[in-house]
Amino acid sequence: MTNFSPHYQSLLTRFETYLERAFPHLAPEVAILEESVRYSLLAGGKRLRPILLLCVVEAGQGEIDNALPFAAAVEFIHCYSLIHDDLPCMDDDDLRRGKPTNHIKFGEDIALLAGDALLSEAFHLISAPERLKDYPAERLLAAIHCLAKKAGNFGMVAGQVADIGAAQSRGSKELLEFIHHHKTGQLIVASLEMGAILAGLNDHARDAICHFGEALGRCFQIQDDILDETGDPTKLGKPVGSDQKNQKLTYPSLFGLEESARLAEEAYQEALTYLAKTGLPQEPLQALADFVLKRRH
Amino acid sequence: MTNFSPHYQSLLTRFETYLERAFPHLAPEVAILEESVRYSLLAGGKRLRPILLLCVVEAGQGEIDNALPFAAAVEFIHCYSLIHDDLPCMDDDDLRRGKPTNHIKFGEDIALLAGDALLSEAFHLISAPERLKDYPAERLLAAIHCLAKKAGNFGMVAGQVADIGAAQSRGSKELLEFIHHHKTGQLIVASLEMGAILAGLNDHARDAICHFGEALGRCFQIQDDILDETGDPTKLGKPVGSDQKNQKLTYPSLFGLEESARLAEEAYQEALTYLAKTGLPQEPLQALADFVLKRRH
Numbered sequence: 362m363t364n365f366s367p368h369y370q371s372l373l374t375r376f377e378t379y380l381e382r383a384f385p386h387l388a389p390e391v392a393i394l395e396e397s398v399r400y401s402l403l404a405g406g407k408r409l410r411p412i413l414l415l416c417v418v419e420a421g422q423g424e425i426d427n428a429l430p431f432a433a434a435v436e437f438i439h440c441y442s443l444i445h446d447d448l449p450c451m452d453d454d455d456l457r458r459g460k461p462t463n464h465i466k467f468g469e470d471i472a473l474l475a476g477d478a479l480l481s482e483a484f485h486l487i488s489a490p491e492r493l494k495d496y497p498a499e500r501l502l503a504a505i506h507c508l509a510k511k512a513g514n515f516g517m518v519a520g521q522v523a524d525i526g527a528a529q530s531r532g533s534k535e536l537l538e539f540i541h542h543h544k545t546g547q548l549i550v551a552s553l554e555m556g557a558i559l560a561g562l563n564d565h566a567r568d569a570i571c572h573f574g575e576a577l578g579r580c581f582q583i584q585d586d587i588l589d590e591t592g593d594p595t596k597l598g599k600p601v602g603s604d605q606k607n608q609k610l611t612y613p614s615l616f617g618l619e620e621s622a623r624l625a626e627e628a629y630q631e632a633l634t635y636l637a638k639t640g641l642p643q644e645p646l647q648a649l650a651d652f653v654l655k656r657r658h
Numbered sequence: 659m660t661n662f663s664p665h666y667q668s669l670l671t672r673f674e675t676y677l678e679r680a681f682p683h684l685a686p687e688v689a690i691l692e693e694s695v696r697y698s699l700l701a702g703g704k705r706l707r708p709i710l711l712l713c714v715v716e717a718g719q720g721e722i723d724n725a726l727p728f729a730a731a732v733e734f735i736h737c738y739s740l741i742h743d744d745l746p747c748m749d750d751d752d753l754r755r756g757k758p759t760n761h762i763k764f765g766e767d768i769a770l771l772a773g774d775a776l777l778s779e780a781f782h783l784i785s786a787p788e789r790l791k792d793y794p795a796e797r798l799l800a801a802i803h804c805l806a807k808k809a810g811n812f813g814m815v816a817g818q819v820a821d822i823g824a825a826q827s828r829g830s831k832e833l834l835e836f837i838h839h840h841k842t843g844q845l846i847v848a849s850l851e852m853g854a855i856l857a858g859l860n861d862h863a864r865d866a867i868c869h870f871g872e873a874l875g876r877c878f879q880i881q882d883d884i885l886d887e888t889g890d891p892t893k894l895g896k897p898v899g900s901d902q903k904n905q906k907l908t909y910p911s912l913f914g915l916e917e918s919a920r921l922a923e924e925a926y927q928e929a930l931t932y933l934a935k936t937g938l939p940q941e942p943l944q945a946l947a948d949f950v951l952k953r954r955h
Contacts, residue, residue, distance in 0.1 A: 385811060385812075387811055387816060388816065388836070390816070390819075390820045390823070390833065390836050390837075391811075391816045391819045391820055391823075393819065393823065394811070394815070394816065394819040441774075445770060445771075445774065448747075448770065450745075450765075450766035450767045450770060451767055451770065468747075469747035470747050470748055470822050471819065471822065473742060473745065473747060473748065473770070474742075474815055474818055474819050474822075476774075477738075477742065477773075477774075477777065477810070477815050478810055478811050478815045478816075478819075480774065480777055480778065480810075481777065481806050481809050481810025481811065481815060482806070482810050482811055484781045484802060484805075484806040485803065485806035485807050485810055485811070485812075488799050488802040488803040488806055489803060490799070490800070490803065492799075493796070493799070497795075498794075498795030498796045498798075498799050499790070499795045501795075501799055502785050502787070502789075502790070502795050502798055502799060503787070505781060505785040505802060506782065506785040506786060506787065508781075509778050509779070509781040509782035509785060510782050512778050513774070513775055513777075513778025513779050513782055514682060514684055514688075514691070514775050514778065514779055514782070515682075515782075518691070518771055518774050518775045518778060519684065519685065519687075519688045519691065519775075521771055522687075522688045522690060522691040522768065522771050522775075523687045523688055525767050525768065525771075526687070526688075526690060536687065539685070539687050
């Protein structure tokens with residue numbers, strides 16, 4: 362059990378309650394799709410991305426309740442990426458959060474389609490006409506555009522493709538940074554930027570929030586790489602050593618564990634520098650950065 | 659070579675020219691992703707869905723040029739569904755439009771991600787800030803919502819899941835109709851409905867257009883099932899008999915070929931009845947319905 366701060370725990374509880382009903386009930390003919398999506402979506406986890414989004418909204422004095430669908434959409438996309446990543450043609454992982462992965466439980470075909478369903482549903486949820494009660498249409502459009510850009514060809518999917526290309530190659534610091542910036546960084550940036558858009562922050566604050574997100578994403582991914590080598594599999598809910606098995610290009614494989622830890626700390630400090638420039642209340646977002654640096658799973 | 663009408667050919671040429679540049683150029687680190695997407699996206703095809711969208715825009719006196727990104731987005735989604743459908747864990751097809759399928763050419767991992775990239779890019783393209791020059795934000799939001807709904811859990815993905823569940827089962831007319839209504843019908847409806855939204859048609863015309871699309875989609879899918887049994891593989895660009903091989907529930911498997919042909923004709927007539935109710939100029943959309951009924955590949 363993670364030791365979340367009371368503030369994190371309070372946002373997490375609100376988010377989990379919303380998430381339970383965010384994915385729609387489907388026709389009985391496709392009960393298996395709903396079951397498969399809920400199996401992965403409601404399997405717990407840190408919910409870091411939605412919490413980041415909600416924290417920015419709160420810091421920018423926006424309404425948490427109105428932002429919940431956007432937080433859920435980011436989690437839908439994160440969840441779809443994990444389901445597709447675990448497939449045999451990708452990382453071929455059998456265990457996720459201590460349970461059989463989606464395709465082990467439901468078959469590869471249903472797992473593939475559960476991922477596709479989550480990705481489509483993310484955009485379905487945040488473009489619903491009732492959002493117009495809460496936000497101007499232009500702001501909704503900007504949030505949709507931000508998420509689509511950073512989940513796809515200019516973000517997460519690009520990072521996954523580069524990751525595949527880099528496996529079994531010698532790799533370089535530049536390529537490693539490209540991979541992490543895109544694969545992990547951009548969805549973290551999208552979460553924060555969507556929060557800034559929804560809260561109506563000015564361009565200066567929005568830019569600073571994005572830079573904060575890039576540094577935070579780097580810190581997160583370096584820790585992820587380190588934990589894949591040194592973490593406790595019972596706490597992680599998955600076997601360690603998966604990156605080595607798949608000959609992935611990682612920070613420890615390129616720099617060793619000690620230098621990787623130093624780079625994580627450096628990214629953390631950079632994140633705090635940008636956070637100071639946002640003009641937002643520092644504490645909740647700084648607490649999240651601390652959490653990212655110090656997490657053990 | 660299909661015998662398109664001059665009107666179809668003219669819209670097709672405009673669309674193909676736009677499509678060539680609709681998918682963005684990507685970073686050199688992910689050149690393989692761009693190549694893989696373009697391989698499938700620019701492999702030709704009837705482009706029925708984008709042409710339907712453009713035809714409604716034209717009939718509703720909207721601007722074709724402004725609607726091209728939305729037509730491309732529908733084709734992105736159609737293309738992603740074909741790439742994922744061909745994967746070994748789905749239909750396991752090696753040939754599409756006379757060429758090796760995407761995963762045969764680029765590997766399963768890249769094919770999976772090319773599909774994910776296309777789906778994300780569809781929403782990225784149509785939510786771009788420059789669309790606000792052409793359409794009110796509310797209209798853009800409605801178009802995005804329509805596409806997300808009908809591509810995902812309330813349309814295509816649901817149909818694919820039901821299709822998997824139905825294979826190797828005895829099946830019923832109701833289940834067959836559920837599958838076709840969702841798997842093929844809803845993306846055709848989405849194309850037409852997005853055209854109606856972009857052209858600013860009233861609710862009555864929009865409803866009639868959706869009913870036209872449902873009947874047209876049924877006609878299209880029955881013909882598709884028939885062609886999978888009786889078509890010319892060199893014209894189809896893929897082997898026939900794939901449905902039988904995968905023990906798919908189809909119109910011919912349930913009703914036989916003769917009754918299936920009668921049901922296609924019935925759906926065509928129903929489509930024309932609804933088309934008359936739209937209040938739009940009939941000819942171009944009627945010509946498309948004729949094309950759907952009479953196509954041989």
